[in-house]
Amino acid sequence: MQPDDYAVSAEFYDVLQAHQDEIRVHHLYGRDAGRARLGVLDIGAGTGRVTMMSLMESRVGVHAVEPARAMRAPLMTRLASLPTELREWVTVHPQTLEEAALHGVADVAICHNTIACLAPAARQALWPAVARALVPGGSLLLQLPPARLPDKDIMRVFPRQRVGRHEYGGDMLMSADGDRIRTRFDYWVRGSGNALREHIETFWMWPATRAELIGDLEKHGFAPLLRRDDPAVLAMTLSSGNNVLHSRRP
Structure with missing residues (x-):
């Protein structure tokens, strides 16, 4: 990942996607964050949806790891708007977890x-870093990637959103490209029926099955937890590591 990755998408993400994502992260991880007794680690914090949810649901400190400068900018702005006493419980790490x-x-x-x-x-470099960051018995919850390459192109259109006099919209197109998935985002801004701006940003994704990820994580001391209500999430627990004293919020 380079510092300027997501330079285009960072402008549009909160407007077009973040509301639905906020609902989803509460559904997927809210109960787990509420059970934290030492700290919550947000790996790939982006603009801060999991970070903010963890602050609201837990009574412990949050570590937000986000190496992309463009995504950290809205994250830091969001944190800056919090009361000082709440903001003190978040540490932002501007690099990879490793x-x-x-x-x-x-x-x-x-x-x-x-x-x-x-x-x-x-991915392989991430797992030992996660194991070091967690304490024994700690939980890792990760959203699974696609299990395989798409058989055909997949298009997702984002609901249009109005900000003042301008309308924002876009779509995402996923297609197989060798052993990777090419994910292209097309964004646009319109005013008075006219196109004002158009932007394109492309990312790559790599498929992996649940079984493959479990096998990789087991090599680093993780064991599977019970299957989640939502099959999009893999839950693992760390069975070995270093002991650390608990530190709760007042």
């Missing part, structure tokens, strides 16, 4: 909308 080198800081780790964007080598 580079952040966190040790025993959390008993709940959440990796939402991130794993699919990591190439296999980057």
